[in-house]
Amino acid sequence: MSENITIKDIARICGVGVSTVSRAINDDPGINEKTKERILETVRKFRYVPNTSARNLKMTESNTIALIVCGVGNTFFTSMYDDFQNELEKNGYDFLLHSVDNDVNIPAEALRLSKEKRLKGIVFLGGWINPNSKSLLNVNVPYVFCTVSHTIEGPHAPCPTVGIDDIAASKRMVDYLCDMGHKKIAIIAGVEGDMAVAGGRLLGYRKSLEEHGIEVDEDLVFHMKKDIDEFTVENGYVVTKELIASKKEFTAVYCISDLTAIGAYRAIYDAGLKIPDDISVVGFDGIELGDYMNPRITTMVQPRHEMALESVRILLKLISQEEGIADTVFPTELLTRDSVKKIG
Amino acid sequence: MSENITIKDIARICGVGVSTVSRAINDDPGINEKTKERILETVRKFRYVPNTSARNLKMTESNTIALIVCGVGNTFFTSMYDDFQNELEKNGYDFLLHSVDNDVNIPAEALRLSKEKRLKGIVFLGGWINPNSKSLLNVNVPYVFCTVSHTIEGPHAPCPTVGIDDIAASKRMVDYLCDMGHKKIAIIAGVEGDMAVAGGRLLGYRKSLEEHGIEVDEDLVFHMKKDIDEFTVENGYVVTKELIASKKEFTAVYCISDLTAIGAYRAIYDAGLKIPDDISVVGFDGIELGDYMNPRITTMVQPRHEMALESVRILLKLISQEEGIADTVFPTELLTRDSVKKIG
C-alpha cells in the first residue's frame, strides 16, 4: 500500500533529471543505454507506474482506437471483439473497449473519451445513434458505425457505416418461408417503436408477405417486451409463449435474432410441439450458437467478422484521410439448416 | 469538428474566473445561481466537455469503483454486469467496466487504472491472479475477487474473495452421476495445467470417483484445447468429438461449464447419439442458456447474482474499513434437469 511514487521520485533516486526518466520509460532513442538500464531497474524496484492521466493530459496524441459498444454482453458483438482487437493491433494501434449503457449516452461518452484518451479514431458497435446528434459532430476524430443502424426513415447522419440491408435481408428470410409453403408466419419483432435494426426487419417481413399476396395479420406480429433486454433469449421465450397462448394459427415463427429464436424454441418445446414438424422457426444473425441447437437454426448470416475488419479498414483510411464518407452494405447469406419444414 | 474548448475559454467568454466555471460545472454550493446558470448556458452553447484526464490528475479522489473482467464475453460474467452496476449505483458509486485480455495483465492494469481513475475500489471478475503478485500489493485501494480462484495448491493471497468451493461442488456433481448408476464418466476438464477454477473441478471429479471406489480412467479425462478459448462452446464441441472418436466406453460426460456442455451436446448429436438415452451430460455454472437446451442441462448452479451483490457489499465494507480480509464461499445447488439418465 505504498504511497504514489512519481517520476520525480525516480529521478531523484537515480540522481538524474525527470526528462531522462521519461526517456527511459518511453523507449526514447537519444539516451545512454547504461543510464536507461539503471533507471528501469529503479522503476521496477519501486514499482513505479506512470500516471496515465498526466500522460494523456500532456500528450498531444495517442495511438489508441476505441471500440464503443452498446450491449457488451450481446453474443453477436462479443464474437467480434477479437476481430477488432487483432486487426487494430496488427496495424500498430492500441485497442480500448468501452461499454455504454444505452444509446442516449453514446455521443457524449464518445466525445468525453476521445478527449480523455486523445483517440485516433472510434468504432461504434451496436446501439442507435440520433443522426442529428450535436455531440457527435463535436467528436473531432474519425469514426465508423458498425452494425449501428440509421433510422429506417428520415435523414441519415452523414457518416461512414458498415452494416447490412436489414429490410432486404429480412425480406429474403420471409421469402424463404413463403417459398417453403408457409402462409401463416408469425414474427417476434423488436420492441414497439424500434425504428432502427429491428424496425427494418419488421418492414422486410411486411414487404415480403405483401409481395407474396399474403395480407399481414397484425395478430401474428408480436413485439419484444420493453422491460426485458431486446434481442435476448428470455424475451424470445416470453413473447413466443404469448404467441402460443393467443391460439392464433401459424406454421412458422420468424425471430429477428438467433437468441430470440433460442427462446422461441423453448416455448415451443414447453407447449409439447416439435420443431420443425409442428412449427418452423427461423432466426437472424448467424451466431455460432445457432449451430449447436437442436434442430440447428435456419438463419440469415451477417458476415460479422468481415464487417469488423472492414470497419477497421475504413477507419484507418479515414484517419489517413484517404477516403470520405460512405455506407458499406454487406451481403447476408441465407443459411438453411434444420428448423424449417416444407409444407403445403 | 471544433477545436478543443477549455475551461479558460468558457471563463473568458463569460467574463468570469476559471474557478467560477469550475464551481458551476461541479455543482459547488458557494456560487450565485444567476452566474451559474449563465455559465452553464455557455457550456451548453459551446458544447464544452471537461477534460477527464486533467480532472483525474488534479482531483484527490473520485467516486468510482471498477469491475475488472477477464473474459468480457463470457456469458457467465455478462449476466452479472447489471448486478454490479445496479448495486454500485444504488450506493452512490460510479461504475466502470474494464476488460483485460489475460490474467497476466490483471495486477498491472489494476494498478494503472486505480491511479488513473483514483478508484475507490475494485472488483475482479474472472481470470486468475498470482497470489504472490507484486503489483497487486501496490494497489492502494480495497479490492475483492469475485469468482477468481486461488490456486488450488500453495499459498493463497491474503485478500477477500467471493466464490464457491469448486472442489466440493464438483465432487457433488460427480457424486450425483455415480448415484445415478454411472461408472464410466468422462470429463471435459479445463486446459492442461489449469490450477485455478478448472483445476479444482477436476480434483473434485477425481475425489468423487475415488470415494465411490471407481478408479479414474485417465483415458476418460479430456482437457480443453489451449488454442481455443477455455470454457467455450467450441472447445466443448471439439474435445467431445475427440472423446467420441477415441472409442472409449462411457455413459456420461461431465463438462466443467455449461457452455462446454452445449458444445458436447452437438458432438453427441453429430454422432447420432441421444441425450440422455445414450449418453448423459452434465454442466456446471447454471447459466440461463442451459434451461433452453433440449434436453435441459443438469448443472451445478453458482448463485452468481448473490455473489455479485456480496462482492459489492464486502467491498463497501472494506472501503469504510469496517471489515478485514475473508473468503466468502457460497453454496452451490445441484439442479437436476433432463440430461441425465438413471442406469444400472
Place this chain on the structure above:
DNA sequence: TTGAAAGCGCTAACAC
C-alpha cells in the same frame, strides 16, 4: 460570492 495562483505528474522543447 468570486478571482488569482499553485500545482496534480507528465512530455517535449530547448539549452547545455
Place this chain on the structure above:
DNA sequence: GTGTTAGCGCTTTCAA
C-alpha cells in the same frame, strides 16, 4: 546525452 522548464486543463486553497 542530459537537465531545466514550460505548460497540458483542471480543482482548490487563499485572499479579496
